[in-house]
Amino acid sequence: MFNPCKIQDNLYWVGAIDWDIRFFHGYTYTTRTGTTYNSYLLRDEKTALIDGVHTNFSEEWLERVSEAIDPKKIDYFICNHIEPDHSGAIPKLMKLLPKIKIITNQKAREGLDKYYPNNWDFQIVKTNDTLKLGKNTLRFIETPMIHWPDSMWTYLDKEEILFSNDAFGQHYASQERFDDEVDFGLIMDENAKYYANILWPLSATILRKLQEIQKLNLPIRMILTSHGLNWREYPDKAIESYARWAKGESKERVIIAYDTMWFSTEKMATAILEGITAEGVRAEVYRVPISDLSDIMKDLLDAKGLIIGSSVANNHILPPITKLLAELKSLKPLNKIGGFFGSYGWSKEAPVKELEGEIKEAGIKLSLPPLNVKYAPSPEELKQCFEFGKSFAAEIKKQQF
Numbered sequence: 001m002f003n004p005c006k007i008q009d010n011l012y013w014v015g016a017i018d019w020d021i022r023f024f025h026g027y028t029y030t031t032r033t034g035t036t037y038n039s040y041l042l043r044d045e046k047t048a049l050i051d052g053v054h055t056n057f058s059e060e061w062l063e064r065v066s067e068a069i070d071p072k073k074i075d076y077f078i079c080n081h082i083e084p085d086h087s088g089a090i091p092k093l094m095k096l097l098p099k100i101k102i103i104t105n106q107k108a109r110e111g112l113d114k115y116y117p118n119n120w121d122f123q124i125v126k127t128n129d130t131l132k133l134g135k136n137t138l139r140f141i142e143t144p145m146i147h148w149p150d151s152m153w154t155y156l157d158k159e160e161i162l163f164s165n166d167a168f169g170q171h172y173a174s175q176e177r178f179d180d181e182v183d184f185g186l187i188m189d190e191n192a193k194y195y196a197n198i199l200w201p202l203s204a205t206i207l208r209k210l211q212e213i214q215k216l217n218l219p220i221r222m223i224l225t226s227h228g229l230n231w232r233e234y235p236d237k238a239i240e241s242y243a244r245w246a247k248g249e250s251k252e253r254v255i256i257a258y259d260t261m262w263f264s265t266e267k268m269a270t271a272i273l274e275g276i277t278a279e280g281v282r283a284e285v286y287r288v289p290i291s292d293l294s295d296i297m298k299d300l301l302d303a304k305g306l307i308i309g310s311s312v313a314n315n316h317i318l319p320p321i322t323k324l325l326a327e328l329k330s331l332k333p334l335n336k337i338g339g340f341f342g343s344y345g346w347s348k349e350a351p352v353k354e355l356e357g358e359i360k361e362a363g364i365k366l367s368l369p370p371l372n373v374k375y376a377p378s379p380e381e382l383k384q385c386f387e388f389g390k391s392f393a394a395e396i397k398k399q400q401f
Contacts, residue, residue, distance in 0.1 A: 034173030045134030055088030248334030275389020
C-alpha cells in the first residue's frame, strides 16, 4: 500500500519514489539514491491535484491519491511543467477522471497537446491569475526557462506555500519528505548539485524571477518541490543559495580536473595542487574519467577557479577532457578564472590551441599562460608546476566575485 504524507491540514504529498534511477537527463546527471516525483493534493470546497509523476509510477501515484481522497472529488489538476517525469502519468489520470479541468499556461498546453494528443478541458492562466478553491486561493507565476518554456510556479496565498516544481529541488530519494528530517549539509549538497547541473546556464533568468517574487510581495513559509525534499524549516536558505549562485558568487577554491596516460600530467596536477594550498587556498583534484562529472560541476559551482590538464593523443587532448569541456560549454559557469597544463610527446601547439579555445568558449577567463612539459616532468619542471599553483592562487585572491 502506498500512503500519502500529511504536510498540514488538507494538504498531502501524494508523489512517487524512484529508488532505482541512477542517471537523469540521459547520462548527464548521476543520482546517489534515486529521485522522487513529487505531487500534492490540496482539499477544500474544491480539490486540486498539483503536479504529476513519471508514467512508470502511475499506479503508485493514483494509489496514494486514492488513500487521501476519493479521486472523483478532484476538481482541478495543476500542471506546472510538462517534462515527462511530471506529465507522463497525466493520460492515466485523465482516463480515470475525464471531466477534470487542467489548469496550466499556454506554452504548457501546447506541449501537452504534442506529447499526448487529447481533448482535455483546459483553463489557461498567466502570472498573477488566481484560482479560488474555498478558504484557499492559488496564485500562478509563469517562470519560463526555469527550466523549460512552459515552467510555472503555484503559490498558496493564505498558507504562504510555494509549489516550485523544478526549482529548489534535488534528485534524492528517501522516506523523509522534509529538509529538517535529514542532515542540513546533505540537502544543501544535493541542492548545489541540482543547480549546477540543471539550472546554472539559466542563472540570469533565475535572478530576475527571484527579484520579481520580491516585488509581488509574496512571503514564502514553505517550498514544496517536484523532486527530493521539501523546505519547511529552511526555505530562506534555499532561496539565498539560488540568489548567490545566480549572481556567480563563489569562494577561494580551485578545482583541478585532468586526465593522464603515463602519469606525467598526474604528477603535474599534484605539484600544482601543492602550490595552491601552500598559499592557503582550498583545492581539489579530479581525474576526470574515474570521477563523477556532475559532482565536479557541483564543486565548481562554489569555486573561483578551474585548472584543466591533459596529455596528448593523436594531436588532441584526451577524450574525457573533451567531454568535460563540452559540459562546461553547456552549463556556462559564471565568474570563473581558468588555467591549463599538460604533457606531450611531439605535438605541443595543437592541444594548446584546442584547450584555449574551448575554455574561452565556456566563458572562463584564462589567468595564466599554459604550462606544458615534454614527456615526463623533471624535478625542475615540477617546481615550475608548484609555482604555477602559487601564481594561480594569487590570481584567485584578487577576484572580487
